[in-house]
Amino acid sequence: MRKPNYNMTLFEERRIRLRESLSEQKVKDAAIVIFANRELIRNNDVPYSFRQDTNFFYLTGFEEPDSVYIFRPGHKEENIMFVRKKDALKETWEGFRYGTEGARKEFFMDDAFYLEEFSTKAASLLKDCSRVYFDLFSDPQNDATMKTIFEKIKNLNHRSGRGTLPVFSSKEVIGEQRLFKSSDEVALLKKACEITTQGHIAVMKEAKVGMNERALHGVFLNEIMKQGSPREGYGGIFATGSNATTLHYVFNDEEMKDGELILVDAGAEHEFFTGDITRTFPVNGKFSDTQKRIYGTMLELQKSLVAAVKPGVTFKELNSQMTRGVTELLVKEGVLQGEVDELIDQQSFTKYIPHGVGHFLGMDVHDAGLTMLKGEPRPLAAGMALTIEPGIYIPADDEVAPKALRGLGIRIEDNILVTENGNINLTADCPKSIEELERS
Ligand SMILES: [Mn+2]
Known part of the structure; x- marks a missing residue:
């Protein structure tokens, strides 16, 4: 298996810092959802050279496009990643993919799933959280994805008195740490x-x-x-x-x-x-x-x-x-x-x-x-x-x-x-x- 090019403990340290800063701010049971960048087409089947979203990379070290990372500080399954499927044909053309196994083993995720499962899994991972940090209004497609998840959670929490999940800025909370x-x-x-x-x-x-x-x-x-x-x-x-x-x-x-x-x-x-x-x-x-x-x-x-x-x-x-x-x-x-x-x-x-x-x-x-x-x-x-x-x-x-x-x-x-x-x-x-x- 291909190995990450980075010292992976750096990313773990950042997640620990973030967990500590949320707990210092007395924020309990929060979750942070970060979307990776998408691959953009330059012409026909040729993509622009890819660079990972900075916040996504900052917390994970993972450089594959389209992925989603959920951080739930304090939970047993604290780090969860959604990744592209392994695909022999695609990998022949575009190169190695870590898949769920690689995400767990090389990037120290507690759990990993394929992207196809995101909307069902994310709803159950987030439904008991007190708030979600997400970068709202930066990307309409990600906003739409999260909207379906928020709707699912609303239905799951039907008549529980919990209402809709409050959304806070992930950019701000991570940005303050990156500073x-x-x-x-x-x-x-x-x-x-x-x-x-x-x-x-x-x-x-x-x-x-x-x-x-x-x-x-x-x-x-x-x-x-x-x-x-x-x-x-x-x-x-x-x-x-x-x-x-x-x-x-x-x-x-x-x-x-x-x-x-x-x-x-x-x-x-x-x-x-x-x-x-x-x-x-x-x-x-x-x-x-x-x-x-x-x-x-x-x-x-x-x-x-x-x-x-x-x-x-x-x-x-x-x-x-x-x-x-x-x-x-x-x-x-x-x-x-x-x-x-x-x-x-x-x-x-x-x-x-x-x-x-x-x-x-x-x-x-x-x-x-x-x-x-x-x-x-x-x-x-x-x-x-x-x-x-x-x-x-x-x-x-x-x-x-x-x-x-x-x-x-x-x-x-x-x-x-x-x-x-x-x-x-x-x-x-x-x-x-x-x-x-x-x-x-
Ligand atoms: Mn300058």
């Missing part, structure tokens, strides 16, 4: 950041005038896959010249020209954790005076934002530090006119910096976790990971900015782990100083 990385998870994130760093270094070495953005994307993919990464954590952005002013530029198909900067925002996955680095550097290996002046200011700002990350600080505070820095630069460069404080009050910067200072990072590039608690911005705490990525984007058709600045897009992004006393920059080895970028 705080265990030491094993920090090691995985670190590794993803290391591979991402290596990818960026390879890109910096290969970049040259006349090369296509796509070829550079290929360099990144080649390097991370050589290092064992299965895929990117998100579609890489390889944006030369004014393409960099499109925040999530997707085309990656233009030739890199002399005198332009190229913005590269790309990350490698490692065991479902991803890095998320952005670097901006001169295509021809030398910053122009204007580029150097603005890049240098943005780099100082980025460093001061990284230095500010520690427990207790909020995204809101980091955002205002960023917008102040960028607004000061915009005024100094003659892009905006007026008093810095007034311009900040009027949010004049949003045209040139439309995004926030960063986001949580982990198994999803924009990772799980609440950013507000009880209506207030959430303070950062040890064990959280986030990106710090100030940017400045001056559209090519901007009629206000000095001509030399039009079409300039710069973003510098690192991945930061919050620690008890401050933070660790997990991507500190990825070059970003003017000196290093001009050399590489």
